[in-house]
Amino acid sequence: MQSNEPDHAARSDLPADPRRDALQTPCLLLDAAKVRANVDRMRAHLTGLGVAFRPHLKTAKSLDVARIAMTAPEGPAMVSTLREAEYFAEGGVRDMIYGVGIAPAKLARVSALRARGIDLAVILDSPEQAEAVAAQARTTGDALPVLIEVDADGHRSGVAPGDAAALVALGRGLTEGGAALRGVLLHAGDSYALSDPEALAAAAEAERRAAVTAADTLRGAGLPCPVVSVGSTPTARFARDLTGVTEMRAGVFMFGDLYQAGTGAVAVEDIALSVLATVIGHQRAKGWIIVDAGWMALSRDRGTAKQAVDQGYGLVCDLSGRPYPDLIVADANQEHGIVALRRGAKAALPDLPVGSRIRILPNHACATGAQHDRYHVLDEGGRVSAIWPRINGW
């Protein structure tokens, strides 16, 4: 269903009128210069720390964005679905890790990609999964590469880093069973709840230490562990020392969003993604401006509700991308957004007659992006210079 030649698809799809205010709303706008700057900054930081960078493509799900983020057209890259792995493989990416614990029923798709020469690795944290992967390796004669998922912070999945018995049993089961043990992989997911730079640096150090502990355990048992992979946008941003780590993964930083801004990992002015919307009405007595971007265009993500500054369903900006003081999408129905001043705001409601256009910065770039099938890429003059398709699904 996806084109193998997104650049051609994009060109033929360009609107006749390239002004951003001529687009049908709601739609996604992407500031490619900001994406490039966000990637450059992350790359320089990680180069300084001496680790490789494996961008996570789950936020963008776009080959055009992947080509900006990756260090080479072949990768490395990280994906969150096999659909992404198949799509990016079509686009020439060859070094990928599928970052969700492998389900045995998905191994046939993994093997089909590997048979095409794609170096796709899987992750797991249980003996049942290790047995299934080893059986698949023996059946196909392909030593499937595996990273053992290690739990950095109690966030979700993974073997406890201090559970040497479990780690070594998994490693032996894999290598003796016919699979290839490629290393360990961790994700400090709890770091998303932090905002203090010192606490974030400590989370990055805890992630590093857990990774190195697990890797040392495997190596001490005579098992291979060439890859020590860690990552999350906050820990990537705030890590100060990555001794013992071989690669860092991060994805949402490419676009940035209000949630990441709330953690301090990105600045609001660096957020590259926004939703273009049109004013369709007013309830003046209530101070409401009604726009045609509801939760279908913005997503139901309310992540900033837990942060110091609640951004509602998004922060409202003018067409140039400058935030109106204290103006947020205070509530959302399926196709309606209710724009209003933040509670207690001193600013006045801007004059936005019916037909006016606004841009809305998202709470969560991964969730907002997933509501759309393309990015309208803006050049510095505010013209639509390209349309970059994106995928969804599994």
Place this chain on the structure above:
Amino acid sequence: MQSNEPDHAARSDLPADPRRDALQTPCLLLDAAKVRANVDRMRAHLTGLGVAFRPHLKTAKSLDVARIAMTAPEGPAMVSTLREAEYFAEGGVRDMIYGVGIAPAKLARVSALRARGIDLAVILDSPEQAEAVAAQARTTGDALPVLIEVDADGHRSGVAPGDAAALVALGRGLTEGGAALRGVLLHAGDSYALSDPEALAAAAEAERRAAVTAADTLRGAGLPCPVVSVGSTPTARFARDLTGVTEMRAGVFMFGDLYQAGTGAVAVEDIALSVLATVIGHQRAKGWIIVDAGWMALSRDRGTAKQAVDQGYGLVCDLSGRPYPDLIVADANQEHGIVALRRGAKAALPDLPVGSRIRILPNHACATGAQHDRYHVLDEGGRVSAIWPRINGW
């Protein structure tokens, strides 16, 4: 991009193995027999109340589901985006209302559909919109039909039902400007927050009364008002008398969801939509079962958090669709769901080894459906009897 022949597309797309547990996860399952029963029940109720039924197609966004819900292949039907209007027009639907206040820049697409013989009506609540619609009517020579949106309950948009001056000014502006005034339209959106049957019946009566007041005002000023359209799933379900109303709209009731079950508008056993997921791990010390359906498959909708029973990101059922006692998706990341017992539950965690399949009932059918591009339709034996495509976007 969409097939005009979804039945053919569906047949060619059927999986080689029709057992539901052979599907790749996560994916959407749809119990078509439940959809038919939900529609039959609503139709009988509305026939008894003497009003026409205009199903809202924004939940399903599928021509196959629309054909079950509509009283005739041509409609009437309600849509939430012009993309839906275009897709359903391709599929033969001819009588539609676009239920989001019209933005002037969208009128060209409305006129293009009308030029193809589609009776597409728009809604509005401001003089600016009325002027734009009237100008479009004069330019195209097509008397664009308009319903004035009236505010039933302070939920969102609409003219206050008692604001006779505003109603008559809009009506005159439209008819004298060259458009056609077709009537009034209301949506009692605040009814979604209710759960007491008496309060819901009162909300339905308030919606009816506001509609009739506005219609009487227009007629009293010598203006036409043939259509008096009201609707929401809760008020459709709990209305006892609809005197003066000509049509009722509702959509989410076709599938049902946990939020609607929390309001009492549907029963949990009537929910037709679920997400099929696979167990990919455990954190046994925490009582967590990790599955491969995260918020990307379930949506970020947490509507039941505000209700008496918080269902997390969804209620977990076995493969036959029977809920496990007190088992919910307690938390979700992008591609991971954390299944756990509800706080304070007395039930034991079921034994679900890696590779087990579960079904998850959604908080909000509109939001969960939107994360997918197809329905896997189950027959009564649990086999996949069809794949029904669905659309997204604007």
